[in-house]
Amino acid sequence: MMNYEKFYADRVKPMKGSAIREMFKRMADPAIISLAGGNPASELFPGEELSKIAGKILMTNPVGALQYGTTDGVPAMKECALSRARKVNAVKDGDQVLIMTGANQGIDLTTKSLINKGDKIIVENPSFIGSLNAFRTYEAELVGVDMDDDGMNMDALEDALKNNTGVKMIYTIPTFQNPTGTTMPLEKRKRFIELANKYDVVILEDNPYGDLRFRGEEVPTLKSLDTEGRVIYAGSFSKILSPGMRLGYIIGAPEFLEKIEILKQVNDVHTPVLTQLMCAEFMKKYDIDKYIEKNRELYGKKCAVMLEAMEKYFPAGKVKWTVPDGGIFLWCECSGIEDITPVMDKALEKKVAIVPGSNFAVDMSAPSNKFRLNYSSATPEKLEEGIKRLGEALNEVL
Numbered sequence: 001m002m003n004y005e006k007f008y009a010d011r012v013k014p015m016k017g018s019a020i021r022e023m024f025k026r027m028a029d030p031a032i033i034s035l036a037g038g039n040p041a042s043e044l045f046p047g048e049e050l051s052k053i054a055g056k057i058l059m060t061n062p063v064g065a066l067q068y069g070t071t072d073g074v075p076a077m078k079e080c081a082l083s084r085a086r087k088v089n090a091v092k093d094g095d096q097v098l099i100m101t102g103a104n105q106g107i108d109l110t111t112k113s114l115i116n117k118g119d120k121i122i123v124e125n126p127s128f129i130g131s132l133n134a135f136r137t138y139e140a141e142l143v144g145v146d147m148d149d150d151g152m153n154m155d156a157l158e159d160a161l162k163n164n165t166g167v168k169m170i171y172t173i174p175t176f177q178n179p180t181g182t183t184m185p186l187e188k189r190k191r192f193i194e195l196a197n198k199y200d201v202v203i204l205e206d207n208p209y210g211d212l213r214f215r216g217e218e219v220p221t222l223k224s225l226d227t228e229g230r231v232i233y234a235g236s237f238s239k240i241l242s243p244g245m246r247l248g249y250i251i252g253a254p255e256f257l258e259k260i261e262i263l264k265q266v267n268d269v270h271t272p273v274l275t276q277l278m279c280a281e282f283m284k285k286y287d288i289d290k291y292i293e294k295n296r297e298l299y300g301k302k303c304a305v306m307l308e309a310m311e312k313y314f315p316a317g318k319v320k321w322t323v324p325d326g327g328i329f330l331w332c333e334c335s336g337i338e339d340i341t342p343v344m345d346k347a348l349e350k351k352v353a354i355v356p357g358s359n360f361a362v363d364m365s366a367p368s369n370k371f372r373l374n375y376s377s378a379t380p381e382k383l384e385e386g387i388k389r390l391g392e393a394l395n396e397v398l
């Protein structure tokens with residue numbers, strides 16, 4: 001029998017499959033209501049429009065769609081990415097854009113281009129598991145900064161910058177954060193930029209949910225407030241068009257992007273040309289803002305259904321939660337318990353799935369009394385039923 005372990009690289013030995021993916025395996029049962037994933041609503045996917053567009057591209061431009069492309073992306077798709085980013089003032093004179101196979105790849109390759117083993121990355125604690133795992137694969141040391149109801153705590157961020165040597169980058173999801181659903185207000189963003197300037201670190205701003213506001217006022221992106229070219233901005237079409245098309249982008253100073261482009265060439269040569277052409281044509285032919293508007297309305301309604309059901313079914317006074325102004329997640333904290341696992345197990349018995357907070361933590365082994373809920377993917381009826389069952393589980397355990 002082979003000893004497979006001994007062949008693993010040291011840096012991958014400690015890595016475990018994501019607990020979320022494990023849970024998805026247990027969720028194969030179609031009776032399970034998932035409040036666990038991060039899928040956008042599929043009701044509005046423009047399948048018919050995209051099928052016509054794909055057919056036309058393949059009929060009229062088969063070589064263009066099927067031949068190798070350039071690493072930086074199809075020019076029309078780069079223009080689409082820039083037009084989305086210009087709406088939030090995330091493009092400065094001289095900036096470059098690279099089309100990425102999802103924002104995930106942008107985050108991964110940005111990290112690969114900047115981080116040596118042992119370099120420190122400051123992250124919101126909790127944060128997006130995909131990014132945390134990317135940072136871990138490059139053997140970065142993660143420094144977690146606690147979150148307030150309106151994003152990262154700025155005093156804690158300053159302490160982290162003051163008390164740690166070797167910090168190279170701060171990773172943040174300032175708008176409708178995953179997993180907490182919180183948004184950093186302008187004053188905090190200004191201080192964030194000042195601190196990054198003072199301590200001379202790179203900011204990786206991840207903004208896949210920024211377009212999905214259903215309440216309140218827009219807040220300027222960190223990229224728009226940056227005057228020194230230290231923000232690399234990651235955007236995505238996953239939550240505004242389709243995650244399966246795998247279209248994301250990064251925008252920033254050419255000095256940063258030049259190296260990232262070389263790494264992308266090594267990694268996957270380029271993002272599939274067909275989906276790039278499809279997206280560009282979709283944006284030319286249809287009004288994507290109208291499509292996004294429908295999504296925003298839907299998410300606002302679904303969020304309201306979830307919040308109302310939580311008020312009704314959760315044990316009074318025992319669970320605290322965030323109330324997001326957009327995006328697809330909210331975050332709950334239970335009093336009276338240290339670890340949420342018994343609630344998750346009880347909920348699964350009742351066929352409803354949630355994600356325990358430990359998955360998003362810098363220290364994944366520490367117990368967590370928190371959990372994340374998603375309201376974008378289930379129907380309003382399923383959301384109500386799911387929260388009802390989760391309420392029963394909470395009542396039984398707490």
Ligand SMILES: Cc1ncc(COP(=O)(O)O)c(C=O)c1O
Pocket residue numbers: 038101102103104105128130173178206208235236237238243246247248
């Ligand atoms: C905060 C955050 N960043 C990035 C991504 C990845 O997006 P993409 O599908 O563009 O790779 C996600 C997806 O869930 C996310 O929540």
